[in-house]
Amino acid sequence: MSTPRSVVLERLAYTLAAPVLAAAPNLSPDSPVNTAVALAGVAGAGGWILAAKSNEPGAGRKILRWSPLVFAAAVDVAAKHTAGFGPWWLDGLLAAGWWAAGSVVLPYSRHARRHHRPALAAPVPQLRPAVGPEPTVAQPDDGADELTRQARALWERAGMPGRTHIVSAVRQPAMRNDLTVLLRASETGRPIAGLSEAHVGAAFGVDERDVTFAAVAQQTGRQGGPGWLEAHITPDAGARRRQAPTAQERWTDRIGGPRGGAPGSVLVSTNRDHERGVTFYRAKMDDSTELPRVDLMKVCRGLNIKEDDSCVFLLADGAEFLISVFDNPPLSAIFPATRELLTPDAKGMYVCGFTITGQPVKNMVYQHDKNAAAHGLILGVTRSGKTQYFAIAMAAESLAGAVIWLSSYRKDEKTSTLGQYIDRQGASPLFMVRKLRAAKALCDIRADMPWAYDGKPHDYKPGDSRCPYPLLNLYADEFMTASSDPVYGAEIQSLGDDLTVMGLKYGIGLKVAGQSPFAHNGFSTEMKDNLRQNSRPVIFNMGSPAATRKAAEGTMENPYDVPTIPARYAREEGSAIERAINGEADPENGVSTGGVAVIVLDNGRAVLMRSLYADFDTEVDLASLFPDEINQLTDHEISELENLDLWFDWNEPPRPGEFGPEDDEDDDDGGSRPRKGRGGKRGRDEQPRDSVTSPRQALEAIKKLTNA
Numbered sequence: 001m002s003t004p005r006s007v008v009l010e011r012l013a014y015t016l017a018a019p020v021l022a023a024a025p026n027l028s029p030d031s032p033v034n035t036a037v038a039l040a041g042v043a044g045a046g047g048w049i050l051a052a053k054s055n056e057p058g059a060g061r062k063i064l065r066w067s068p069l070v071f072a073a074a075v076d077v078a079a080k081h082t083a084g085f086g087p088w089w090l091d092g093l094l095a096a097g098w099w100a101a102g103s104v105v106l107p108y109s110r111h112a113r114r115h116h117r118p119a120l121a122a123p124v125p126q127l128r129p130a131v132g133p134e135p136t137v138a139q140p141d142d143g144a145d146e147l148t149r150q151a152r153a154l155w156e157r158a159g160m161p162g163r164t165h166i167v168s169a170v171r172q173p174a175m176r177n178d179l180t181v182l183l184r185a186s187e188t189g190r191p192i193a194g195l196s197e198a199h200v201g202a203a204f205g206v207d208e209r210d211v212t213f214a215a216v217a218q219q220t221g222r223q224g225g226p227g228w229l230e231a232h233i234t235p236d237a238g239a240r241r242r243q244a245p246t247a248q249e250r251w252t253d254r255i256g257g258p259r260g261g262a263p264g265s266v267l268v269s270t271n272r273d274h275e276r277g278v279t280f281y282r283a284k285m286d287d288s289t290e291l292p293r294v295d296l297m298k299v300c301r302g303l304n305i306k307e308d309d310s311c312v313f314l315l316a317d318g319a320e321f322l323i324s325v326f327d328n329p330p331l332s333a334i335f336p337a338t339r340e341l342l343t344p345d346a347k348g349m350y351v352c353g354f355t356i357t358g359q360p361v362k363n364m365v366y367q368h369d370k371n372a373a374a375h376g377l378i379l380g381v382t383r384s385g386k387t388q389y390f391a392i393a394m395a396a397e398s399l400a401g402a403v404i405w406l407s408s409y410r411k412d413e414k415t416s417t418l419g420q421y422i423d424r425q426g427a428s429p430l431f432m433v434r435k436l437r438a439a440k441a442l443c444d445i446r447a448d449m450p451w452a453y454d455g456k457p458h459d460y461k462p463g464d465s466r467c468p469y470p471l472l473n474l475y476a477d478e479f480m481t482a483s484s485d486p487v488y489g490a491e492i493q494s495l496g497d498d499l500t501v502m503g504l505k506y507g508i509g510l511k512v513a514g515q516s517p518f519a520h521n522g523f524s525t526e527m528k529d530n531l532r533q534n535s536r537p538v539i540f541n542m543g544s545p546a547a548t549r550k551a552a553e554g555t556m557e558n559p560y561d562v563p564t565i566p567a568r569y570a571r572e573e574g575s576a577i578e579r580a581i582n583g584e585a586d587p588e589n590g591v592s593t594g595g596v597a598v599i600v601l602d603n604g605r606a607v608l609m610r611s612l613y614a615d616f617d618t619e620v621d622l623a624s625l626f627p628d629e630i631n632q633l634t635d636h637e638i639s640e641l642e643n644l645d646l647w648f649d650w651n652e653p654p655r656p657g658e659f660g661p662e663d664d665e666d667d668d669d670g671g672s673r674p675r676k677g678r679g680g681k682r683g684r685d686e687q688p689r690d691s692v693t694s695p696r697q698a699l700e701a702i703k704k705l706t707n708a
Contacts, residue, residue, distance in 0.1 A: 014102035017072070025079035041073020071098055147171060151181060151204075158203035160186065162195030164229070178234040182216070184227060191226035200231050210238035251283065254302035261298030262321070264290060276358070277327035285319040292321045294561065299323060309545070309564045313356050313608060316561050330356045331596050337612035339625055342396040348374075348462055350396040352389070352538075353597070353609035361599055361609045363393065363536050365400045366462035366471060370534070372504035373460060373471055376511030377531040379551050380540025385595040386513050387414040389538060390475060391614035393511070394422055395625035403470050403631045405439075407432040408477035409485075414616050415477065421626040423633075426651050429485040429492065432476060434650040436495035438641055439474055439508055442633075443499075445640045446506040460507035469634055473509045474499070480514040493524065500530035515542070516551070528554070532600075538611075540597045541565045552598045552606050563608035565596055 020033060047066035051059045075094045144152070151169035155161075164183045172178040181200075185192050201208035212232045218224035241249050251267035254260055268282040281303070285292055296314055300307040303325075310329040315322040341351040341360075347368040351360045364374050376393070380386045391414075394404050404422035408415050411427035419425030424435070449468045451458050461467055476482070476496070483493040499510045512531060531537070537555040542548040542565075549562040556562075579586060595611050615621040633641075641647035645655075 011103060014068075014099045017099075025076055037076040038073055040069040041076075044069030044073070068098075068102055071101065144168065147179070151179070154203055158199070161199035161203060162192055163187065163190070164192055164195060172232075172234070172237075175234070175236050178232075178236050181231045181233060183229045183231060189227070192229050195229065200233065204233055206233055206235040207238065210235045250302070251281075255299055256283075256286075261295045261300075261302055262292055265292060265294075265321075268320075276330075278330070278357075279325045281323040281325070283321055283323070288319045290319065292316050292319070292561075294321060294323075296323075296564075309566050310568075313563060314561060315607075317605075324356060326356070330358075331593070331608070331610045333610070334613050335610060337392045337395070337614045337625055339395075339399070341612060342392055342399060342625060344396055344400045346463070348400065350399075351612070352392060352396075353599070353611040355607055355609050361607060363396075363538070363599070365397050365402065366507075366509070367504075367534060368462055370504075371459065371461050372534065373462070373473075373507050373509040375500060375504070375509050375531045375535040376473075376475075376513075377528075377535050377537040377555060378511065378513040378540075379515065379537070379542065379555075380513075380597070381515055381543045383594060384540035384542075385597065385611060386477070386540060387412070387418075388595055388614055388616075389540075389597070389611050390415075390477070390513070391418060391616070391622065392612045392625070394418060394473075394475070395614070397471070397473050398422070398626050398631055401470055401631055403472045403633055404475065405435050405472070406475040406477070407435050407482075409481045410478070417616055417622070421623065421630065423630055424650065428651070429482045429488040430654065431650045432479075432482050433488045433492050433495065434646070435474060436476075436492060436499065438646045439472065439499055439503065439510075440495055441641060441644055441646055442472065442508060442637060443502050443506045445637055449636065459505045467507070469507060469637060470631055471507045471509070472633070473511055475511045475513070477513045479512045480516055497524055497527050500527045500534075504534060532556075536602070537600045538597050539600075540595075541567070541593055548598065552600065555600050556604050556606065562606045563598055565593055565598065565608070568592055 044066040048063055048070065051062035051066070054062075075098050078094055148166065148169045152166045155166050162183075163186045165186050167182040167184050169179050169181050172180060183192065183195075197208040197211040197213070200211045210233065212234070214230040214232065216224045216228035216230050241253070245253065247270050248267050251265075255262050256265045256267075257263065262283065264286050265283045266286050268284055269280075271280045271282070272278075273280070283292075294314055294316070296309075296312060297307045300312055305312065305325055310331075311326040313324045313326075315324070335354050344350045344365045348365040349362040350365065352363040353361045355361055366372065367374050378386050378389055390406070394406070398404060398421070404424075406415060406418060406422055406425040408427045409429060409432070415425060415427060426432070426435070446457075446460075446469050448457055450456055451466055451468055453466050458467075460469075460471075462471070479492075479496065483489045483496070485492065496510065496512070499508060503510060510531070512527070532555050537552075539548060539552045539555065542551045545564040545566065548565050552562040576586070578584075595613060597609060597611055598606050599609055600606050614625060632638075638647055
């Protein structure tokens with residue numbers, strides 16, 4: 001290729017000007033040549049400044065274009081200030097350098113020209129574009145990048161699964177093989193159907209577990225909806241997730257899935273309390289309108305923890321729930337009762353126990369919000385802790401000024417001990433029916449008692465010092481057994497029904513205890529509903545976890561999850577299979593669950609707690625819980641009960657005519673026995689029609705009329 005003519009002319013100009021720059025300042029310093037060179041240098045410097053300040057492209061080329069003039073002025077000025085041609089012919093060396101620099105500048109100067117035409121340039125062969133494949137539905141001519149075209153080729157090879165095509169493929173950040181593919185139905189207006197994770201996995205050669213679908217929302221410039229689908233293909237992330245999953249990933253894969261222990265849930269947080277030795281797993285439902293369906297055993301397996309009902313607990317609250325995993329059974333601890341804990345507050349609430357998390361649980365002496373007394377429902381098998389709970393409840397009520405009457409079907413040590421600190425106590429169905437008779441009569445007596453401030457009778461108002469009568473609480477232990485007594489059972493049941501309905505407005509609360517809350521065991525539905533609505537039921541161990549849950553659900557309005565109470569608290573040690581292979585004995589039983597109960601709070605939520613412990617073996621400790629003086633009825637109430645022949649020693653044998661006319665026959669001891677009155681079958685048959693005062697008596701009257 002020959003040199004362009006413009007370049008030849010520029011080089012000739014530099015060659016002719018270089019000797020002039022070296023000689024002119026030395027031969028004639030005041031010659032017009034020097035003045036012209038200086039003015040050219042000033043113009044070149046001005047060109048530099050304008051090029052630097054300009055925002056238009058090509059500033060570098062402009063600076064190079066003005067450089068020869070500026071450098072020529074610099075050489076001229078240097079030659080004028082040296083003696084002669086300077087040491088070692090410095091002026092000539094500077095002029096020669098300027099000429100050499102011009103030869104280098106020449107290419108830049110030439111390329112800076114926009115409309116130059118290469119002189120005598122050989123024709124350049126033109127490259128023809130490669131013949132590419134014809135655009136198809138799978139490979140449209142839309143300028144897609146290489147990754148998208150490769151993904152489309154794999155998708156086309158798989159037969160366009162689901163009658164879809166790939167719009168775009170984007171590699172996920174920091175992942176080598178993970179990508180996100182945007183799919184669209186091949187036919188406009190048709191939804192994507194019949195496409196599964198297996199189709200996508202087969203097309204890209206990955207496990208179907210590493211493929212997830214996501215809906216596509218409508219965006220500016222792009223449609224969305226059922227005709228679009230986003231597929232996340234994550235083989236690298238899937239391999240890492242299976243080998244070392246995070247807590248959230250483990251929960252999603254093993255617990256929150258359709259076959260997990262809590263389907264549809266997501267993990268919110270995991271907290272560890274080293275001081276208490278407990279790990280908390282807080283989760284919630286992905287759909288806040290759903291209630292958790294938690295299988296605690298499945299959850300334990302998913303979390304790789306032991307399925308131990310003494311150390312793993314569930315607490316549900318709406319769409320959220322909390323799983324607490326303790327190192328040691330938290331309810332195996334003993335919480336001694338103190339007067340400070342049992343003293344009711346202004347709303348009549350006192351601490352009756354503590355939950356697994358150490359939170360205090362409160363029960364009520366009276367219903368402050370309803371202006372009424374409070375009933376009670378205490379359930380549990382023998383030795384489950386009912387009588388222990390009696391002690392702390394009676395102490396709290398006594399500290400609030402309540403009068404306590406306790407009756408049980410049979411005599412035992414603890415009820416006899418409690419009798420020393422309350423107004424009245426007895427152990428027989430006879431005592432129970434007399435107590436209930438007196439309480440029912442008190443309803444009428446209190447209904448006519450005037451209040452001092454206005455001289456008119458009023459309903460009971462908790463905590464009102466103007467009330468002329470004290471709160472009265474009737475404890476009926478083994479009530480279901482007593483209601484089945486052949487002599488007094490029917491009247492006990494009838495009186496209990498009446499008191500649960502009418503006693504609250506007169507400050508009389510009925511505290512029923514037994515081993516079943518169901519009607520077929522002598523517990524009427526009417527009584528159960530009234531007790532449930534006006535108390536906080538307390539359910540101790542009912543013999544098995546299933547029986548405990550059933551009893552708790554029988555006292556709740558809605559079937560909430562009920563905590564489990566095992567027979568004993570014992571940590572599972574080692575493997576049962578290994579012990580069987582080695583012929584080793586199973587570990588010993590742990591701590592008894594006596595005193596552990598499920599209490600149903602006002603909102604229907606069941607909470608597991610351990611009730612406070614009252615020491616019956618040390619009378620000093622038990623006496624410290626009760627007030628110094630025993631609360632009693634007012635003199636007016638006692639006088640009225642005496643007039644009705646209802647106030648006497650209720651433990652004495654039946655009085656003549658107390659339960660109806662006497663039988664003529666004598667008993668085996670030679671004395672006369674009482675005729676079966678309202679408690680016996682014959683007594684009910686002989687009642688006149690106008691004495692029917694309850695649904696049970698009405699049923700008996702119907703049976704009599706129909707000779708059933």
